């Protein structure tokens with residue numbers, strides 16, 4: 001795996017449910033075709049020339065050294081750190097990325113900083129030994145592997161992803177699921193209840209629509225569709241005592 005170095009690492013996000021974030025890899029082998037917003041931004045700002053380059057991730061080799069400098073300076077301001085916003089912390093098939101993520105989480109936890117993790121790879125069971133304030137999550141927008149291969153070609157198979165999250169949940173960890181970007185029926189016909197049922201052990205579910213896609217714009221009934229699906233999520237979570245958040249712009 002190629003490596004690069006950087007000067008800074010922790011930064012504050014502007015998103016609705018995030019505080020600070022850490023992105024210690026440039027690019028992502030999962031190659032999601034929703035499309036991936038991080039890829040669009042990397043292309044726009046000249047960090048990745050094209051999709052093929054984006055899918056060859058480069059590890060930021062001095063991540064831990066930067067954290068040693070930044071944590072003492074920022075820790076009073078940080079409520080939590082999310083790994084990651086513009087890459088994947090447990091990239092499928094890239095052990096170096098997972099090893100670096102684990103070391104970063106240990107450093108942050110040692111400073112009393114809680115971490116929130118989100119992946120389309122496999123969460124390692126060793127996470128159960130880290131701070132019990134951490135939250136571990138996966139993205140899950142379908143259970144159909146053919147769709148996964150089409151839209152998240154380099155990511156972990158859904159069943160493996162869910163099993164890794166469940167193993168952490170069984171060990172008492174806080175878990176969450178990002179059901180986003182949820183596809184409209186012109187992309188795939190499926191039952192949202194089945195997706196939710198597969199992760200009904202999770203403590204929190206985030207639901208959000210697909211943005212920036214030609215297919216969604218072409219689907220004229222998307223507003224009514226997303227209102228109905230958000231209603232399904234709310235009912236499902238209320239019935240089971242699961243916390244939920246419907247992303248801005250999903251219900252209209």
Ligand code: SF4
Nearest residue numbers: 028030031032036087
């Ligand atoms: S896992 Fe996230 S960062 Fe990686 S390609 Fe998919 S959407 Fe982009």
